[in-house]
Amino acid sequence: xxxDDLARRVFGAEHVELRTASGALANVxxxxxxxxxxxxxxxxxxxxxxxxxxxxxxxxxxxGLEIHEAPIDADEMTxxxxxxxxxxxxxxxxxxxxxxxxxxRQHPIGELAEISHAVGGRxxxxxxHMSGLFVGRYWSSPLAEGADLLRMSTYKSLGGPPAGIxxxxxxxxxxxxxxxxxxxxxxxxxxxxxxxxxxxxxxxLEVGDAYARSMVEAAQALAFTLADAxxxxxxxxxxxxxxxxxxxxxxxxxxxxxIAAYLRRANLLTCGIGLPFNSVNGDVSGLRLGTPEIVRWxxxxxxxxxxxxxxxxxxxxxxxxxxxxxxxxxxSFNKIHFxxxxxxxxLPVR
Numbered sequence: 001x002x003x004d005d006l007a008r009r010v011f012g013a014e015h016v017e018l019r020t021a022s023g024a025l026a027n028v029x030x031x032x033x034x035x036x037x038x039x040x041x042x043x044x045x046x047x048x049x050x051x052x053x054x055x056x057x058x059x060x061x062x063x064g065l066e067i068h069e070a071p072i073d074a075d076e077m078t079x080x081x082x083x084x085x086x087x088x089x090x091x092x093x094x095x096x097x098x099x100x101x102x103x104x105r106q107h108p109i110g111e112l113a114e115i116s117h118a119v120g121g122r123x124x125x126x127x128x129h130m131s132g133l134f135v136g137r138y139w140s141s142p143l144a145e146g147a148d149l150l151r152m153s154t155y156k157s158l159g160g161p162p163a164g165i166x167x168x169x170x171x172x173x174x175x176x177x178x179x180x181x182x183x184x185x186x187x188x189x190x191x192x193x194x195x196x197x198x199x200x201x202x203x204x205l206e207v208g209d210a211y212a213r214s215m216v217e218a219a220q221a222l223a224f225t226l227a228d229a230x231x232x233x234x235x236x237x238x239x240x241x242x243x244x245x246x247x248x249x250x251x252x253x254x255x256x257x258x259i260a261a262y263l264r265r266a267n268l269l270t271c272g273i274g275l276p277f278n279s280v281n282g283d284v285s286g287l288r289l290g291t292p293e294i295v296r297w298x299x300x301x302x303x304x305x306x307x308x309x310x311x312x313x314x315x316x317x318x319x320x321x322x323x324x325x326x327x328x329x330x331x332s333f334n335k336i337h338f339x340x341x342x343x344x345x346x347l348p349v350r
Contacts, residue, residue: 003198010201010208011134012141013150013167015174018197019181019189023128023153026164027053028063028185030149031095033166033176034122037064039094042087045069046274048077049102051126068093074276077236077247078107085115092119099126102273102288103243104236106139113146122148122173131165132157132292133243135204136212143169157215157244157292159338160200161193203339211295211338215244218291218304222246225308231315234275234286244295247275248287253315255283266319267326268311297333298343 007016020026035041041060044050050069052058060067068091071083079098088096096116098107113123125142131152133139142150150167154160168174204211223240227233232249233240240246253259256272258280263270275286291299294307306329314322335343 003194003201006198006201006205007165007167010204011143011150011165011167013143014169015167015171015177017166017174017177017181018163018194019186020164020166021186021189022162023151023156023164024053024059025185026151026153026166027051027124027126028059029164029166029177029180030124030151031060031063031065032180033149033173034095034124035063035065036094038066040066040068040091042068042070042084042091042093042096044079044098044100045072047074047276048072048079049100049273050097051100051128054097054100054126070096070098072276075237077102077104077234077276079112081108081111081115084112088115088119088121093121095122095124097124097126099128099130101129102245102247102286103130104234104245104247105239105242109142109147110145113148116148117146124149124151127152129153129156129245129290130243132159132208132215133212136208136210138209138212138216139243143167148173154197154200157212157290158200159203159211159292159296161196163190163193163197206340207338214295214300214338215291216242217301218295218299219244219246219289221301221304222289222291222308225305226312229308229312229316231312244291246289246291247273248289249275249277249285250283250287251277251280251285253287255280256285256287257283259287259315262319263311263314264319266310266314266322267330268314268319268322270311294333296337298335298337299333303333 043054070079073080116123125147154163234247250256260270272284273286273288277285
């Protein structure tokens with residue numbers, strides 16, 4: 001199949017499972033491929049972006065896995081490698097997972113792969129949000145660094161139709177994934193969606209590197225603008241971001257979901273997220289911003305600075321005083337960028 005061949009080229013993987021219906025189900029495939037009920041797994045906690053599917057109320061818990069949260073290095077916004085090594089030697093997990101919903105820097109994938117393999121386990125990299133940086137070669141390939149499984153959502157930073165993918169270079173894992181897909185959990189799959197994904201992957205082969213770089217450059221400009229405006233931007237390893245994510249300390253504003261709802265009144269879409277700080281009653285302590293969509297619509301570094309200024313004005317003044325300016329600013333971006341052949345104007349919604 002053309003899509004299979006394209007996916008192997010784009011993701012640098014020998015085996016790619018395209019039939020998963022969502023990123024969350026891709027995690028189900030990965031868990032079922034490597035674990036059975038009662039097996040130990042080590043997962044990143046929500047305070048550094050660990051996703052609900054890795055935890056007790058999500059796929060891992062529903063599959064009966066014994067979940068152990070990795071110790072974290074809050075200053076680096078990732079796991080503490082040596083403490084995670086000690087935990088792995090103690091409980092001998094079948095699987096360690098890393099990455100998730102907030103990634104300000106690249107995680108220590110090679111070291112975690114070595115830790116997991118040393119105790120007979122596997123490493124799953126959850127690239128739901130980060131696939132564009134991996135595919136665009138801004139970050140190094142998890143599979144090349146020793147990860148056994150790479151799973152992702154196909155929208156978000158990849159920019160394709162909503163679905164999921166699981167990649168591996170391990171033939172045994174590939175056979176298990178194939179059996180889980182069919183006759184297991186995917187009796188049928190959406191061929192049209194797979195065709196749309198193939199078109200997206202062709203774009204990545206031609207302009208993906210530039211798209212990935214532009215996402216990060218825009219995020220860095222956004223972060224510096226917000227910091228200069230006295231909005232509390234979080235750092236990881238002494239940097240605001242080395243990805244398309246920006247994180248803000250939302251505690252002064254009543255919490256992440258609270259400030260997200262406030263900014264929505266300014267026509268600014270953001271999202272609450274957990275951070276490794278004391279939580280806010282009834283809310284999370286952080287706010288997450290991302291640049292893949294604004295870059296896709298043609299915004300560059302200077303435009304990202306303007307977005308940062310609009311966010312800061314909404315926070316320091318009032319959302320209603322900024323909403324009209326946000327709408328006017330957004331209206332000038334009406335073409336989709338980073339596609340083969342140059343920017344295109346989307347068809348009108350009927």
